[in-house]
Amino acid sequence: MTDDARGPDTNDRDRDRDRDEPPDLSVLDRYRPLVDDFAAFRGACARPLGYTVRVNPLKTSVERVRRAYDERGVEHEPVVWHDRLLRVATDSPGASWPYVHGWVYPQEEVSALPVLALDPQPGETVLDTCAAPGSKTTQIAAAMDDRGTLVANDRSLGRLAPLRSNAQRLGVTNVIVTNRDARNLSTRPLAVDAVDRTLVDAPCTCEGTVRKNPDALVEWSEEYLHSVADLQRDVLDRAVAATREGGTVVYGTCTFAPEENEAVVDHALSRGDCRLVDVDLPLETDPGVREWRGESFDPAVERCARVYPHRNDTGGFFCAKLEVTG
Amino acid sequence: MSGDDTGGGDSGDGMDDAGGRTDDADALRENVSDQFDRLPATAAEREVAGRATRPEVVDWWVDRFGVSRERFADYTFWEKGAGKVWAFRGASPSPVEVEALGVVFLRTRQEHWKPTTDAVQRFAADATRNVIDLDRGEARRFVAGENQPVDWDGDWGYLIAAHEVAGGRAPIGVGLYVHGELQSMMPKGRRRQFDAPNTPGDAGE
Structure with a gap:
């Protein structure tokens, strides 16, 4: 669950950005042992992020979106590491013709990373287990050129409405939307082909979204951290089981906590039916951590990618890419 | 029979079954509105009363907006909800209970069929009529x-x-x-x- 995953119409919700005081970042002090230059990390987390939009190639081109913004006097510039992401100088990216036409999806930059890691291809069968409100679903569909079959699932009935409306606005027609618990999800009743790739964009403590949502850490608690980590383990295990041998599972969170990241991946590795492969991301990343609070993980977790806000001036993210072996 | 030139006061979501269909309704099942059922390939294969056929749906778009018939070649069409037709481009799934299949495409079972906002944006950017x-x-x-x-x-x-x-x-x-x-x-x-x-x-x- 990432920045844009907070419910209906979050795309247009601008109130998060009205703030006079910096957010309370004391929760992040627990990561002092992990992060080089912790002061820079903390400093970056305290700075608000501007808006970015991802261009939807199913309906238009980057060039046409830029021209549409030019016509309306909205300044924009491309994100250097992804040619379909544009930084836009507006507080309401949802109130624009490019949005109305389904040409763009307002999405934080780092939120585009897990689908780059997943690398879905036209004609494949792809599963998005925690799909609402649809930023990754629509990005997957774009990478597939709307060909093949995309199963977008979310267990929250209330979040299916934004998922469906975003997918339809972006013109995604190869999607099957389901409402199941991702911990026991199966595509078998759908009678679609074996799943080639699965994305687990897991519910998480969302620490890495604090630059976008200053309230992100307000309700942080160890109790929630551990309960969501249990959920993440079960969802990732199920995702590996639901994917064909040789297929790919990408696990992503927008949080820094190793309990929700490397520990979850380590648990999946211990089951013996998947292995970690390198995540090739187009920006500066740090390797996964092998130890945390007295617990050590499979050394392969160094292949995971951590995205710290101070490295690339983005939000925070974690991403792991697994190959299913059994 | 559909998409004709008279407006009428249809505000869109009203269900009007008096659409001039020629089904022998006695021999046909009622529509079950909470499941996806594939549109029949021909009128002769129609099993559910009042259900539009695939050719009718494609013809309607081609006739009404002048878009290419080939555009819909990869699509299957499904009814879920009374008259609500969905367009899906993917491996044909079994009609299990799913929440959505592709995009809501067209509202049938009313005198004047009504396309959706998302469908005209997706399928009719190069429309030549209407x-x-x-x-x-x-x-x-x-x-x-x-x-x-x-x-x-x-x-x-x-x-x-x-x-x-x-x-x-x-x-x-x-x-x-x-x-x-x-x-x-x-x-x-x-x-x-x-x-x-x-x-x-x-x-x-």
């Missing part, structure tokens, strides 16, 4: 959900409302043209007010 081009102010009122008088000497009924943006025509949504007025069919969640200060949608006039 497209009304709106100027800047008209487009802004349309996307806000307002009805407005327009100059139009073409067919009555459901039209594609389009405007010029970034070097080309782009469909905004569906309008119902009757008696000199274009009624905006923009769904509530897709409406936008571009005349508020500091919104990028229509700044800089």
Whole structure:
């Protein structure tokens, strides 16, 4: 669950950005042992992020979106590491013709990373287990050129409405939307082909979204951290089981906590039916951590990618890419 | 029989089964509205009363908007909800209970079939018929959900409302043209007010 995953119409919700005081970042002090230059990390987390939009190639081109913004006097510039992401100088990216036409999806930059890691291809069968409100679903569909079959699932009935409306606005027609618990999800009743790739964009403590949502850490608690980590383990295990041998599972969170990241991946590795492969991301990343609070993980977790806000001036993210072996 | 030239006062979501279908209703099942059922390939294969066939649906788009028939070759069409037809481009799934299959495409089972906003945006960007081009102010009122008088000497009924943006025509949504007025069919969640200060949608006039 990432920045844009907070419910209906979050795309247009601008109130998060009205703030006079910096957010309370004391929760992040627990990561002092992990992060080089912790002061820079903390400093970056305290700075608000501007808006970015991802261009939807199913309906238009980057060039046409830029021209549409030019016509309306909205300044924009491309994100250097992804040619379909544009930084836009507006507080309401949802109130624009490019949005109305389904040409763009307002999405934080780092939120585009897990689908780059997943690398879905036209004609494949792809599963998005925690799909609402649809930023990754629509990005997957774009990478597939709307060909093949995309199963977008979310267990929250209330979040299916934004998922469906975003997918339809972006013109995604190869999607099957389901409402199941991702911990026991199966595509078998759908009678679609074996799943080639699965994305687990897991519910998480969302620490890495604090630059976008200053309230992100307000309700942080160890109790929630551990309960969501249990959920993440079960969802990732199920995702590996639901994917064909040789297929790919990408696990992503927008949080820094190793309990929700490397520990979850380590648990999946211990089951013996998947292995970690390198995540090739187009920006500066740090390797996964092998130890945390007295617990050590499979050394392969160094292949995971951590995205710290101070490295690339983005939000925070974690991403792991697994190959299913059994 | 559908998509004809009379407007009528249909506001869109009313279910009107008096659509001139020729089914022998006695021999057919009733529609079950909470499951996806594939549209029949021919009228002879119709098993559910009042259900549109695939050729009828494709013909309607081709006739009404002049779009290419080939565009729909990869699609299967499904009914879920009374008259609500979905277009899905993917491996044909079993009709289990799923929440959505592709996009909501067309509202049938009413006298005048009605395309959806998302479908005209996705499938009819190059429509050649029944497209009304709106100027800047008209487009802004349309996307806000307002009805407005327009100059139009073409067919009555459901039209594609389009405007010029970034070097080309782009469909905004569906309008119902009757008696000199274009009624905006923009769904509530897709409406936008571009005349508020500091919104990028229509700044800089």
